[in-house]
Amino acid sequence: MAIKRPSKSRGGPVRKATTTVPVRHVDVLATPRMVPGETYVGWLCKNRQCGRLIAIAPPPAGAKAGGGEFDAEQAAVKCPHCGDEDLYRWSARGELVYRIPDVAG
Numbered sequence: 871m872a873i874k875r876p877s878k879s880r881g882g883p884v885r886k887a888t889t890t891v892p893v894r895h896v897d898v899l900a901t902p903r904m905v906p907g908e909t910y911v912g913w914l915c916k917n918r919q920c921g922r923l924i925a926i927a928p929p930p931a932g933a934k935a936g937g938g939e940f941d942a943e944q945a946a947v948k949c950p951h952c953g954d955e956d957l958y959r960w961s962a963r964g965e966l967v968y969r970i971p972d973v974a975g
């Protein structure tokens with residue numbers, strides 16, 4: 871014998887995390903191109919186990935200078951060291967010295 875249950879709508883509409891904040895894609899320097907002790911403009915990796923400097927790659931030769939900048943607050947950056955991709959504040963970038971930890975692990 872089946873009990874007839876009132877049909878219930880399950881929950882509300884699933885809210886999707888829509889991000890309307892413009893994100894700029896940033897090219898970073900590959901690890902082999904980074905020299906320890908040199909200063910680069912970029913961020914420190916958000917991955918606490920990494921924490922190394924992510925250096926912004928200079929724009930390619932021939933890229934139109936000026937006017938190409940758009941007002942993106944965030945930059946999608948992939949760490950060349952650990953491969954983690956995260957969002958970084960474009961305005962938070964700074965000149966940092968690239969250091970390699972003495973002991974790995």
Ligand SMILES: [Zn+2]
Pocket residue numbers: 915916917920921922949950951952953954
């Ligand atoms: Zn990293």
